[in-house]
Amino acid sequence: MLWFTEYYSGEGMDLKGTGLTIKVKNALTTKTPFQEILLLDTEDFGKMLVLDGAIQTTEKDxxxxxxxxxxxxxxxxxxxxxxxxxxxxxxxxxxxxxxxxxxxxxxxxxxxxxxxxxxxxxxxxxxxxxxxxxxxxxxxxxxxxxxxxxxxxxxxxxxxxxxxxxxxxxxxxxxxxxxxxxxxxxxxxxxxxxxxxxxxxxxxxxxxxxxxxxxxxxxxxxxxxxxxxxxxxxxxxxxxxxxxxxxxxxxxxxxxxxxxxxxxxxxxxxxxxxxxxxxxxxxxxxx
Amino acid sequence: MLWFTEYYSGEGMDLKGTGLTIKVKNALTTKTPFQEILLLDTEDFGKMLVLDGAIQTTEKDxxxxxxxxxxxxxxxxxxxxxxxxxxxxxxxxxxxxxxxxxxxxxxxxxxxxxxxxxxxxxxxxxxxxxxxxxxxxxxxxxxxxxxxxxxxxxxxxxxxxxxxxxxxxxxxxxxxxxxxxxxxxxxxxxxxxxxxxxxxxxxxxxxxxxxxxxxxxxxxxxxxxxxxxxxxxxxxxxxxxxxxxxxxxxxxxxxxxxxxxxxxxxxxxxxxxxxxxxxxxxxxxxx
CATH class of the missing domain: 3.40.50.150 (Vaccinia Virus protein VP39)
Incomplete structure (x- = not known):
């Protein structure tokens, strides 16, 4: 079983030890000159776009x-x-x-x-x-x-x-x-x-x-x-x-x-x- | 490093493969005739009360x-x-x-x-x-x-x-x-x-x-x-x-x-x- 977890961190983030974890059916990754693109197919949120590890958008919300x-x-x-x-x-x-x-x-x-x-x-x-x-x-x-x-x-x-x-x-x-x-x-x-x-x-x-x-x-x-x-x-x-x-x-x-x-x-x-x-x-x- | 994850599940829950994961400094558990009590000391949310695996309240929010x-x-x-x-x-x-x-x-x-x-x-x-x-x-x-x-x-x-x-x-x-x-x-x-x-x-x-x-x-x-x-x-x-x-x-x-x-x-x-x-x-x- 595949799970993706976004751990909240990085500059400006007040949370240091918290994350959202989501079950993944399929994953597709690609690297551009600017960032890493990750497309996850998830059970709960449909397709989910992740850039450099941060969830950007999901079909569900x-x-x-x-x-x-x-x-x-x-x-x-x-x-x-x-x-x-x-x-x-x-x-x-x-x-x-x-x-x-x-x-x-x-x-x-x-x-x-x-x-x-x-x-x-x-x-x-x-x-x-x-x-x-x-x-x-x-x-x-x-x-x-x-x-x-x-x-x-x-x-x-x-x-x-x-x-x-x-x-x-x-x-x-x-x-x-x-x-x-x-x-x-x-x-x-x-x-x-x-x-x-x-x-x-x-x-x-x-x-x-x-x-x-x-x-x-x-x-x-x-x-x-x-x-x-x-x-x-x-x-x-x-x-x-x-x-x-x-x-x-x-x-x-x-x-x-x-x-x-x-x-x-x-x-x-x-x-x-x-x-x-x-x-x-x-x-x-x-x- | 200790992490607690609440996986959302159970009757009435529309989400099936999603959870919140939180870094834990210390944990204390006890069982009552009604439920399991878990007290977590966390970095981000202070003390956190968990009953039967579900977060009830935290000092922070x-x-x-x-x-x-x-x-x-x-x-x-x-x-x-x-x-x-x-x-x-x-x-x-x-x-x-x-x-x-x-x-x-x-x-x-x-x-x-x-x-x-x-x-x-x-x-x-x-x-x-x-x-x-x-x-x-x-x-x-x-x-x-x-x-x-x-x-x-x-x-x-x-x-x-x-x-x-x-x-x-x-x-x-x-x-x-x-x-x-x-x-x-x-x-x-x-x-x-x-x-x-x-x-x-x-x-x-x-x-x-x-x-x-x-x-x-x-x-x-x-x-x-x-x-x-x-x-x-x-x-x-x-x-x-x-x-x-x-x-x-x-x-x-x-x-x-x-x-x-x-x-x-x-x-x-x-x-x-x-x-x-x-x-x-x-x-x-x-x-």
Missing amino acids: EFIYHEMIVHPALFTLGRKPERVLVIGGGDGGTVREVIKHNPEKVELVEIDREVVEFAKRELPSISCALDDERVELIFDDGREYIKGKENLYDIIIVDCSDPIGPSRVLYEEEFYKDAFKALKDDGIFVTQSESPFAQNRVHKKVVKELQKVFSIVRPYFAFIPTYPSGMWSFTIGSKILDPLTVNPEKLLGKVSNLEKSAGKLKYYNSQIHYGAFAVPNFIYEEE | EFIYHEMIVHPALFTLGRKPERVLVIGGGDGGTVREVIKHNPEKVELVEIDREVVEFAKRELPSISCALDDERVELIFDDGREYIKGKENLYDIIIVDCSDPIGPSRVLYEEEFYKDAFKALKDDGIFVTQSESPFAQNRVHKKVVKELQKVFSIVRPYFAFIPTYPSGMWSFTIGSKILDPLTVNPEKLLGKVSNLEKSAGKLKYYNSQIHYGAFAVPNFIYEEE
């Missing part, structure tokens, strides 16, 4: 991460998005959710071409929107790609891995400043911001750095069973639009319209839109 | 479970509670949170006396309120204890283990009917109701059975990193008082008063009071 990194910001925008930039997210799940908002164009900037090719081949239910004609795939370093861009995007989404290796620069104030410039006047930035339970210092640093750049900064939370501790966060940085002051009735109508054309969402709804922003006390307690 | 099983119902009551009944919860954490509301009397009905004695000795930060003079310890079967009682309690809290063995009867309509009768006219019932992700059918059954008995039934959710999937639920059954219609300003004042006398809460606050009731779509999706 990916809908939570991908819906929650996309819909709070996109529904806060309150209008049809013209141009959306996704940094990271090579599996395509984030783009799949963005497409439901019917944008004119989505640019996906992924550093590792092989992740995209791998996801297209092995994870079609997640990568399905990558072939959409409105999606441009750019194989580049997202940190470099955004430099010098001004007033271009309605939404920028950072769907990155932990702050180790190439993703480290996506957690820094200088990057957030460039993202701010690349956004339109009512633009919204959103990034995954690690586990407030298992990576508390990293999470708080993201929020703090974003507060130096954006006037409205809103962390929010979702249950992601295959990520460390199961408690995950995302953080919105916004110029003028506040997710908390979205009109509830209008939101209800917009969600209903999206579901009519794109199918039922599985996690996000208008209750979750507000409820996810409720902050448990311990996260920002003084040390 | 117990505050989430215990605050969340108590405060939503107690703050919904909106007045000083006279008499509170806790079924299960032999570690004392639930009673500790109830005591913060300054009740006249708390009855703890725990089937296994040795769990209480063990917690008093080994987990003082959790069991600390069990010696309070307003607390009566009753070593009995909670299912039997409640039969025939009428109009006695302001609040009944079911802090039980999974629906295997002695706890099974605490998941059934007949028990909820007896609890309804034992409550006063404005009384509130609350039970832990398993993981909506990992034990979806059991969770939904609790909600459904409660709906047969109580006119107001409200499931709510919290992050509990050491429970299966990290996504946990509680469900309130209420006669007339609805947690969702509690006046936000009054609630804010009441929480502030409680914290002045009992110390800062670590998870619950007035945002969480409403936000925790936001229901992700997938939980009650038709199959």
